[in-house]
Amino acid sequence: MRIYDLPDAKGHFGPYGGVFVSETLISALEDLKAAYARFKGDPAFHAEFEYELKHYVGRPSPIYHARRWSEHFGGAQVYLKREDLNHTGAHKINNVIGQALLARHLGKPRVIAETGAGQHGVATATIAARYGMECVVYMGSEDIKRQAQNVYRMKLLGAAVVPVESGSKTLKDALNEAMRDWVTNVENTFYIIGTVAGPHPYPMMVRDFQSVIGKEALEQMPEVAGRQPDAVLACVGGGSNAIGIFHPYITHEAVRLIGVEAAGYGIETGKHSATLCAGRAGVLHGNRTYLLQDENGQIVETHSISAGLDYPGVGPEHAWLKDSGRAEYVAVTDDEALEAFHKLCRLEGIIPALESSHALAYAAKIAPRMRPDQILLVNLSGRGDKDMHTVAEKSGLNL
Amino acid sequence: MSRIADTFARLRQEGRKALIPFFTAGDPDPASCVPVMHALVAGGADIIELGVPFSDPMADGPVIQRSSERALRNGVSLRDVIGWVAEFRKTDSQTPVVLMGYANPVEAMGEERFAKVAREAGVDGVLVVDYPPEEAHNLVGILDAAGLDTVFLLSPTTSDARLREVAALGRGYLYYVSLKGVTGAANIDTAEVSRRLQHIRGFTGLPVGVGFGIRDGETARAVAQVADAVVIGSRLVQELEAAPARAAPRAQAFLAGIRTAMDGSKAA
Numbered sequence: 001m002r003i004y005d006l007p008d009a010k011g012h013f014g015p016y017g018g019v020f021v022s023e024t025l026i027s028a029l030e031d032l033k034a035a036y037a038r039f040k041g042d043p044a045f046h047a048e049f050e051y052e053l054k055h056y057v058g059r060p061s062p063i064y065h066a067r068r069w070s071e072h073f074g075g076a077q078v079y080l081k082r083e084d085l086n087h088t089g090a091h092k093i094n095n096v097i098g099q100a101l102l103a104r105h106l107g108k109p110r111v112i113a114e115t116g117a118g119q120h121g122v123a124t125a126t127i128a129a130r131y132g133m134e135c136v137v138y139m140g141s142e143d144i145k146r147q148a149q150n151v152y153r154m155k156l157l158g159a160a161v162v163p164v165e166s167g168s169k170t171l172k173d174a175l176n177e178a179m180r181d182w183v184t185n186v187e188n189t190f191y192i193i194g195t196v197a198g199p200h201p202y203p204m205m206v207r208d209f210q211s212v213i214g215k216e217a218l219e220q221m222p223e224v225a226g227r228q229p230d231a232v233l234a235c236v237g238g239g240s241n242a243i244g245i246f247h248p249y250i251t252h253e254a255v256r257l258i259g260v261e262a263a264g265y266g267i268e269t270g271k272h273s274a275t276l277c278a279g280r281a282g283v284l285h286g287n288r289t290y291l292l293q294d295e296n297g298q299i300v301e302t303h304s305i306s307a308g309l310d311y312p313g314v315g316p317e318h319a320w321l322k323d324s325g326r327a328e329y330v331a332v333t334d335d336e337a338l339e340a341f342h343k344l345c346r347l348e349g350i351i352p353a354l355e356s357s358h359a360l361a362y363a364a365k366i367a368p369r370m371r372p373d374q375i376l377l378v379n380l381s382g383r384g385d386k387d388m389h390t391v392a393e394k395s396g397l398n399l
Numbered sequence: 400m401s402r403i404a405d406t407f408a409r410l411r412q413e414g415r416k417a418l419i420p421f422f423t424a425g426d427p428d429p430a431s432c433v434p435v436m437h438a439l440v441a442g443g444a445d446i447i448e449l450g451v452p453f454s455d456p457m458a459d460g461p462v463i464q465r466s467s468e469r470a471l472r473n474g475v476s477l478r479d480v481i482g483w484v485a486e487f488r489k490t491d492s493q494t495p496v497v498l499m500g501y502a503n504p505v506e507a508m509g510e511e512r513f514a515k516v517a518r519e520a521g522v523d524g525v526l527v528v529d530y531p532p533e534e535a536h537n538l539v540g541i542l543d544a545a546g547l548d549t550v551f552l553l554s555p556t557t558s559d560a561r562l563r564e565v566a567a568l569g570r571g572y573l574y575y576v577s578l579k580g581v582t583g584a585a586n587i588d589t590a591e592v593s594r595r596l597q598h599i600r601g602f603t604g605l606p607v608g609v610g611f612g613i614r615d616g617e618t619a620r621a622v623a624q625v626a627d628a629v630v631i632g633s634r635l636v637q638e639l640e641a642a643p644a645r646a647a648p649r650a651q652a653f654l655a656g657i658r659t660a661m662d663g664s665k666a667a
Contacts, residue, residue: 010533020502020529022458024576027556166464167454176457183458283502283529284455296476297507298454 004250006320011200011287014323016316019199021286025179028186033201035106040208045101052097053212056130057087059094060216063224063377068347076370078363079225080350080380081217081245090353090382091213091241092123096192098209100127103190110134110189114178116143116171116237117307117355118150119382120194125159135159138177140170143307150386168301171311175285195238196315199286203315210244217377218248229377230370231256235358236329237273237309239318241381250326259318260362262304263331273302274331275314276322289316305334305390306354308382336361338394341384353382354390402495402523403548403571406445407606407627416623417572418443418661419608420654421499421632423450423466424483425475427643432483435639438651440494443658448526448630451480451500458528462633466640477504477513481520488521497524497550497571510538514545524548524571532564539568552576555595559602566603572628573603578611587612593625616660623661631657 006013019029039045053059061082070077083091096113103111111133115121121137128135137154141163144151154161167173175198182191196203196210214232221228232249234242236259246257264272272278279290284299292300292312304310321327337354340361344352352360359378367376384391392399410417420439424432436447452470456463477500484496498517505513505527517525525547530538532551539549548571553562555577565573575596577587587609596607609622610630619629635653642649 018534019531020534021531022528022554022576023531023552023557024458024554026531026554026561027558030558166461167468172455176455179457180460282506285457286529291503293503293507295507296478297504298471299503 007204013317013320016289016319017287020283021199024183029199036201036205049098057093061085063220066348073367076367076374076376078376080378083381084383088123088126090119092120094212095206095209096123096127099192100131108190111192112136112178112181112189113192114138114174118147122150122153124192125154125157129157137161138164138174140164140174142169195240196243197238197285197313203317206240207243207247210240211247213244214248225375228255229375231258232377233258233359233363234379235260235355237311239315241379243317245379257327259327259329260358261331262309262358263333264303266333271303273304273309276329277331284313287316289319290314308355330362332358332361340364351384352380353384354387356381401548406495417445417628418658419446419448419628419630420444420635421448422635423452423470424480425470425473426466427639427646429473431646433486434647435650436487438647439654442651442654446495448497448499451477451498453501462636466636477508481516484522485520495523498522499526502527502529510541514541518545518547524550526550532568550574562602569605572606572608575607575609576611577609587618589621596625616657619657620660620663
């Protein structure tokens with residue numbers, strides 16, 4: 001693949017993506033598209049974005065050779081892209097800064113966001129505080145119960161957290177509700193979507209902002225490992241950290257791209273979030289993509305131990321990368337992710353997010369079968385502080 | 400001519416405007432769907448918009464969201480909704496029925512198959528809320544071939560370029576969403592609606608219905624003075640929500656009140 005220039009002008013990645021929204025939202029999306037096109041080519045905007053990434057987020061994030069973990073496998077060398085070291089503890093902030101800058105340039109004093117685990121909500125509340133913007137975060141009432149600490153964090157940062165009681169009361173419903181807010185308040189409001197889903201231009205825009213991860217890795221790998229990796233691995237819920245590290249590697253065809261979904265209790269149980277592995281194409285949240293749905297086209301409830309992967313859709317670009325064969329998508333269970341979580345804690349002194357632990361778990365599966373001169377690069381998309389309660393509970397402890 | 404075109408032609412001759420109620424099929428319960436449809440006709444409906452429930456009704460406000468959730472809890476599928484239209488048709492061959500819903504249930508059934516069974520059941524038109532014209536060319540072709548009208552939404556922010564596209568693709572009538580926001584939102588500004596409709600009529604000869612924000616006889620009458628059709632959804636769904644055991648009589652009484660107020664507009 002020598003050139004890769006998707007999406008097309010209407011936001012399509014092959015048959016996926018596009019703009020599947022009510023007419024009432026179209027003009028807001030057209031305005032956003034025009035604004036983004038303007039700023040995408042503006043060196044001053046890029047300079048501002050890069051300044052924030054360097055001085056506020058702490059980029060570039062390092063690439064770290066997990067030597068003891070690699071030795072433990074006796075196979076491939078595993079390197080970690082340390083997005084967990086970013087301010088607010090995950091890759092989410094890269095995208096939020098990009099969109100918040102756009103909001104500021106468009107003169108929108110109010111930003112809204114949807115959140116599942118709360119990481120994107122925290123990142124949005126953080127930037128809203130930094131820029132003095134009003135911030136409203138929509139969060140499913142079920143998720144609010146599970147993520148009390150992040151809810152409090154958002155409130156500390158000055159955001160209003162609105163519980164969403166409709167549907168399954170989780171991330172997908174929070175996204176619906178944020179869209180409803182946006183269509184009603186579009187004059188003064190910018191909707192900061194947290195993943196590479198939603199109607200065009202969101203999947204493209206979020207990808208562009210997150211691509212900083214892969215661009216850095218392309219430069220860093222020759223320095224720290226002497227060459228590019230044999231494979232890049234990342235967890236996939238909506239897919240923003242994965243597309244962020246994959247995208248700059250798409251044209252490097254020798255590098256395998258492996259997206260790791262959440263198999264939950266096991267795909268065969270039906271309680272999972274493995275959209276690309278077990279779903280089929282449909283339309284949700286403004287784009288065509290793979291979905292977990294029943295035979296009547298209703299979206300089904302998903303399960304994962306990691307709230308950030310608990311989403312019944314996936315970014316349309318991943319759907320395209322799957323069909324085109326450029327990326328592979330696999331799934332690991334809650335238990336496999338937990339095992340990798342504990343291993344990384346004990347062998348490397350790094351507490352990974354449960355989301356990222358899925359990518360680590362798949363690395364743990366394939367590394368032992370590889371040669372010691374082969375290299376895996378895993379996107380460690382976030383840190384696990386937020387998951388203490390979940391992990392403790394799984395171990396029979398009550399913190 | 401389609402049943403929808405016939406209906407508008409007849410109303411034009413009579414100097415009346417169309418009244419189009421919307422409710423979600425299978426809410427408050429599956430058994431009430433066909434009786435409520437007949438009751439709406441008895442109450443003065445000219446066309447029925449029958450909502451197909453979806454798990455993620457992104458363009459709807461809380462009232463229609465709740466009705467969609469109730470219908471889904473009742474296990475209602477697109478197949479059921481089409482079946483109820485067939486049952487309705489046994490005793491009503493006049494009143495056009497438009498299915499209104501979201502893309503995914505239609506795609507899950509398959510557009511070709513959907514068009515075929517909907518046509519056979521006596522459905523007249525289809526409005527897929529999350530298919531703007533850009534993404535609807537394929538569906539319009541399939542529905543055209545089956546003799547079904549594809550109805551599109553217009554909003555206060557629809558540009559002239561898009562108006563042209565919608566005018567070219569739309570069949571039966573166009574549905575002007577009078578407000579920014581979701582269904583069931585705030586109040587309607589009839590002077591503004593009147594200005595917009597005049598503008599829209601420069602692009603299309605299709606009848607234009609107005610919905611979103613029509614709450615009572617008074618707003619219905621005001622809108623009927625400028626539009627070809629008045630669509631009333633959330634308020635009707637609220638009536639059904641308030642009296643689930645008496646859904647059909649409640650629907651009829653409510654709609655009759657709107658009809659009376661609207662027809663008073665002839666004199667105004």
